[in-house]
Amino acid sequence: MGKRKEVNQSCPCGSGRSFADCCEPYINGDQAAPSAEALMRSRYTAYAQGNEAYILSTWHPSTRPQSISMQTEPAQKWLSLKIINSDKDSVEFVARYKIQGKAYKLHEKSRFRCEHMHWYYVDGDLAS
Numbered sequence: 570m571g572k573r574k575e576v577n578q579s580c581p582c583g584s585g586r587s588f589a590d591c592c593e594p595y596i597n598g599d600q601a602a603p604s605a606e607a608l609m610r611s612r613y614t615a616y617a618q619g620n621e622a623y624i625l626s627t628w629h630p631s632t633r634p635q636s637i638s639m640q641t642e643p644a645q646k647w648l649s650l651k652i653i654n655s656d657k658d659s660v661e662f663v664a665r666y667k668i669q670g671k672a673y674k675l676h677e678k679s680r681f682r683c684e685h686m687h688w689y690y691v692d693g694d695l696a697s
């Protein structure tokens with residue numbers, strides 16, 4: 570937040586587009602994410618950028634935690650996102666990350682809900 574971004578910086582979500590043409594307008598509030606997948610991608614990008622406020626604001630109020638902390642010690646570094654499957658209101662993905670140089674992956678099927686033209690993350694099941 571508040572950091573200057575290069576215009577052609579590629580988006581962390583792995584879409585192949587620049588950040589400015591991909592997740593940035595959703596994250597900075599200029600546009601509402603048009604689909605569950607678009608919201609999921611922008612939430613991944615927010616995780617990669619340590620943007621706790623965006624993660625919380627896109628979490629459905631019924632399941633939203635009081636707070637989240639991304640200042641974990643040791644730090645978690647997000648590496649990549651791969652969408653396996655996406656439906657109207659669910660997205661299955663694999664996200665890879667590293668902690669202290671060791672690689673992990675998170676494979677989850679997330680559920681989303683659209684209310685008042687805004688998509689929200691509801692919850693998810695870990696897949697294996």
Ligand SMILES: [Zn+2]
Nearest residue numbers: 580582591592
């Ligand atoms: Zn993106």
